[in-house]
Amino acid sequence: MQGHEGHEGHGGHGGHGGGDGSHPMCAMNMALNWSTENVCVLFDFWRVNSSTSLVLTCAAVFLLGYLYELARTRVRSWEKSLAPSGTVVSANSGTPLVGPAAIRSATRWKRALFYGLLVAYSYSLMLIFMTYNGFLILAVFGGAVAGHYAYSSDEWGSVRGANCH
Template sequence: MSHDHAGHEMSNMDHGAMDHGSAAMDSGAHDHMGMGMAMYYHFSSMETILFKFWNTKSPIGIVISFIIVVLFCFLHEAIKWTRLSWRKKVADATAAANADQHNDESAPTHGRAISCPMVGDFVLHAAQLFLSYSLMMIFMTFNVWLCAAVVLGEASAHLFFRVMLPGLDRAAGWHSVASASCG
């Protein structure tokens, strides 16, 4: 009888090393001991978040992690709005330069070269991507408290920056959408 399953030889496993009666095999420990992950929404206070060292073992740990995740959301939105602000400034400067160029026909035209603002945007874009995927991974723990932290953190941070930076709100085109849908 062959023990070949999906190309893996089962006969090479040390069956004596497997303790099927151990306490680590119960359903609660199974989800948090690296042997599996809860693929359903749950309210557990025991969670490993992003890194092996960031784990919670009590409700206080979940509350502290909730606050940290909300702060991550504010940092994510701050980066997004900073990039939007820089793009608006570059667009305004480019429009002014184009207006000056039309007035002076002898001005040389240059191709697009890498500049300090482009490098800065590159770095901020990379940080934004890292935070975006990290927040997605936090949500994918399916822990209701952490999912709520991501949703409430992102929504409140977005609202905060829209209120604090209304000029960028219009530059991003959100003003026209809001006025069209809200009357």
């Protein structure tokens, strides 16, 4: 007895993942790759296992990147519409430079909620990017570029880095 009591029945777990054999393990790459097998995208059930699933996934990821830019632009426009006329607007963030007391509490909560949702959205895109899968990286990049082109304003100050993607 060398401290291993009660562990006799633990054989055959196969690495503790997918022990029932229904799904192979998700591919976990830490270097740029072009894999098309067992690439999990955000969730275990969203897998790339064929050319068809790769094309559909890339289209969905492109759309997610594109829609992120739309959402960011809409939130920025909504925030600008809240500012009283004549208010100076920050060139970096598009957020009105108005003191917290001048903005109603309900509006501040809405702004905070939209901010949180955009951060979660951008982190999700970052996690897709961190699959290190070249196809998915190009889809995130392409969606961001196309969305920025479609929804960027004519204001020079509106060009800034995305939250995470």
